Amino acid sequence: MANARELALQTLTDILIEGAYSNHALSEQIEKNELTVQDKNFMTELVYGTLQHEQLLNFYVTPFFKGKVKAWIRILIQMTLYQILFLDSVPEHAAISEAVTIAKKRGGQFNGKLVNAILREIMRTPLPSFETIKDQEERLAIETSHPLWLIKLWSKQYGYEKAVQMAKANNERVHVTIRVNGVKGTREELKQKLESEGITCTYGSLSEDALVVLKGNVIQTKAFEQGWFYVQDESSMLVGRALKPKHHSKVLDTCSAPGGKTTHLAEIMRQTGTVYAHDVYDHKIKLIEANVNRLGLTNVVATLQDAMTLNERYEAESFDAILVDAPCSGLGILRRHPEVKLTKKPSDLDEITSIQKQILNTVAPLLKPGGTLVYSTCTVNRKENDKMIEQFLGQHSDYELDSTLVKRLPDALSDQTQHGMVQLFPGDYQTDGFFIACLKRQG
Template structure:
């Protein structure tokens, strides 16, 4: 094994410790570690695989390790064992002896002889005796929980809301990294043109069978492409692209995107306006507004105005009934994006969902006076939870009699088939997009 590989595993261990100890976001830490250590494509891929995989399957790994750990061990040693077992069980291309050798070397460097002996002993026992069977867990929710590393409270909640079969399928898919997707900038190019340009650049791509302007990137880093640099496309998940369709946009409309960062939906709305009208994009944080502006400039869109503002105070900034469409893509628990941000599932608690609902309702309440009579309000989240989604919708409608639910129409045909009246709950297993919820209302005339 090369020194570089050893370095990759040491970086992975540091990253795992930081995520667990400081509740840092794994995606941000990973990006920073790759940049800081100037890792090449192969090493960056190995680091990503080990770090994400270990976080993603933490509960399963602990279940496998439990019979071999007779006493409490230091947190970093636990992380080292987890990432080593992850490689032994889930990475075919890495020889077991190499994994064990590297783990023992790291243990020697970071701890005393007793620790390297323990690490060696545990990993050789795992190799020799094999893993305990997940099938021995008799309770179905608990078995899904341990087998897919989702907290038991969350699995039980989803089983109660959606049934065991749907929950199991969702939890299993959450363990698999999503395919990156981009949205073609229709003001600059057609999808066919962008597919051709990407193929000429050496990318492996396929058009999305679900969203007309989406392309799936099967191989290559799109952020480093000419297509991206020239603003012919932007990175956005397919589920998130449905929102602009739900708004049923017409030229020259004034549209408010009340929780806009990082600007994927804002720019999609602007493109659908075909450089007419105006999109006002609000977000709490100045640095996120900067992101929206950068995206807008790269895509060459001149009908977007982004400003830092708490959307709960939007009524102080804009006159009543000044928008034809309003989007509330609300802050949420993010349970639909666990494939991208695996640490979320361990950090969230059940009571967090209720606290978020209060924020969601406050934003909806604050922006309603700004919508014109006959105008459309779309509420969306990137979560999968009945109380947070349908529950918020029911409470909003109960206290806002001037609004009525309207059918979610004008969607791409294969997406339209998933809707129920004025609501759409996308599950990750539906077409590989993020878990996502959309609901639509009209202000009565």
């Protein structure tokens, strides 16, 4: 049987040194190794917990490193400190002794002794107080393990209190949420089916399509195999409802892999009409097709195409509805992808806004007059969200915001939905941070 801590360390080095995505790196190790359910859960906790608090752990451990220390040793010490500070179930002596064993196995006696000495010195010394950090944004950044530039950006754009809310929410554990495939049956029927397979779930708090999984692995159920649901955050489920294509519509989904919203649109159209789904990466088209097939949908055509050239493929005014679920900075999904806090740079934000602008400009003429275009992102950054739409409207006088959006969203969001746009913040409703704008082309 493999050792959960050792595998967690390997996963963390893959993510932090090799730049792997947390979800991919973790599932790869879990699939490759024989582990009990308990060990899988522990390993997942260690990987996500250490990533979520990486900057805080770094703040604590850095004073104890004298000279250059190997990257894996730093990560091992951070991971061990995470267990001691955040996990009640792990006694300090057990965490340290396991770390020393791993260090010896991986790097010999010398490294075992080094890890032992550093960890024992850390534990002998009182933790530094945050009160010594006078600037409130700097303090929040360290305390909640977010890059300072991001805390400053959120404070400036949404206010300091909102930045605090988001930073804290990003460190909370998330439940898996799933969207019922309306073509197969109702949410109530799905809940019963899953319960009969030993899964505990409850209704989502926002989306009429959502179930929140409280216990059990839904991916290993028959209901999953039979295409009864799609794993998706509740915020993303609002997009299909926002666009609400009529039956028999011709819909364009410009950036669709792995197909979460494509399949929802196809379900809402109840197997009528066609969703033309595109993405710029070939391997991702296969992911869309796999999801469409598993869900048993027959009204999706998935093809490789750069959204910035869709005007070469389709005539003007060809579509009843268009979805631009744009590539974005992903600052709304840090709960699920904490490594993004470590890898994203402010310059990435400018690059992505330029792509979003080009995609919107390219597809704007493809919508029929009277048709609806929804633009969405999983980020919390005004330049990619409301400011992007303002700019688009400034250049496209044939488009206007659709204020009826509020009627297609849950009542809970009626105050937040202003003039056809809504921004969800992490911590509002236990969803990702997400933005939706709904536009109409004048007819």
